[in-house]
Amino acid sequence: MDSTLVSIVIVPRERFSTGPESLADVLSKTPAAVPIVCVEGNPPREVRRQLHAAGGARVAFVASPHYLSPNAARNIGLGRVQSRYVVFLDNDVWVEPGWLEALVACAEEEGADVVGPLYRQGRPEDREVHMAGGMAHVVVRNGRRRIRSSHDHQGKPLDEVLPLLSRAETELAEFHGILVRSAVIRRLGGFDEGLLNTREHIDFCMSVRQGGGRVFLEPASQLTYTRPPPFAWGDLAFFSLRWSEDWTQRTLDHFFDKWDLDRQQIPHLKTWTKKQRYRFLDPWYSRITAFLGRRIGRQRVVNILRWTLYPLEGVLNRLFNRLLSLKKSG
Structure with a gap:
């Protein structure tokens, strides 16, 4: 060869x-x-x-x-x-x-x-x-x-x-x-x-x-x-950009236009990429759920995290990748 x-x-x-x-x-x-x-x-x-x-x-x-x-x-x-x-x-x-x-x-x-x-x-x-x-x-x-x-x-x-x-x-x-x-x-x-x-x-x-x-x-x-986790701290900036809302939206717009596809499939695919990004949170989610679940009940913890941790991650992801974009252009 x-x-x-x-x-x-x-x-x-x-x-x-x-x-x-x-x-x-x-x-x-x-x-x-x-x-x-x-x-x-x-x-x-x-x-x-x-x-x-x-x-x-x-x-x-x-x-x-x-x-x-x-x-x-x-x-x-x-x-x-x-x-x-x-x-x-x-x-x-x-x-x-x-x-x-x-x-x-x-x-x-x-x-x-x-x-x-x-x-x-x-x-x-x-x-x-x-x-x-x-x-x-x-x-x-x-x-x-x-x-x-x-x-x-x-x-x-x-x-x-x-x-x-x-x-x-x-x-x-x-x-x-x-x-x-x-x-x-x-x-x-x-x-x-x-x-x-x-x-x-x-x-x-x-x-x-x-x-x-x-x-x-x-x-x-x-x-x-070998799918993540684990992560090293040095992975997080690239990982955040890789599965960011910005890259996802631009990718799906391009793909669906290129192949002339029904855009009703886009929300499902955006959810899929969001779940990829959430893998960074998985270890923290497990620790928080285990720790607080013994005190206030697991389902209550799950509901709290659903309405706090994940929405907060979305806001931080958009802010972080905006800063990355400004750094690259500058």
Whole structure:
């Protein structure tokens, strides 16, 4: 496996603190000849030091003076590679041995334009499926265009699902880890940077298939996506921006205009992104509920937090990201 066949581009997903260990894991299970580009995305100084210590001379690091959306980071990485295939990884995944070889073999043998592995979630030892192929297409009902998408086998035990799977064409792969034929993404003009924080994988896979390309699932390749918490303090500014109300609204407006979709789906998707942002509050929510619940009753605490903690978080998120915007423009 030489440098002209495949390269790897790693980008921040929503936290920085996972990056050094994830990078070390990828390096330990990837052939040494494969070029690796790590788009840093303006991490805290200590995380940056740890990244460079983990990657050494084997990894090409790309610095940025400000936070990047995932698609913007992918485009930066894409501009640094020249191989036939590019594998895009988020910085919070752990890969299994042989993961890359299986993706490349599928692309070569099937003529696939996009190949997704079997995605796991939690910790690697949890062996729980996040997605094994999926669905993403537009349906038209009563003259209204709506997106239909799903993750196959999500939440099921890996050992229960794996015997049912084989390499197959599918509609959807995710950016936790995805192999892309370079010519295909360049023909599309790169990844759509109007999509700041959600629907990127759906948009990309539908665009590829709309152009006649094929998307495959290769279950012989596996990786684990580690969803938060935990968080480090240095994660919070980027995490807050990543799932902010501003980025969410701009993303959904762009996505729904691009695909001419019924906007009645937007409130549901805004709720979904809000829940992603609330993951920062989960540890505090659990502690407060446990502590006060013994004194005034758990349900009363839940009701109080519902009308205080979460609305306050929304106000602070809008204020914080306004300050970030002013700092960037200044």
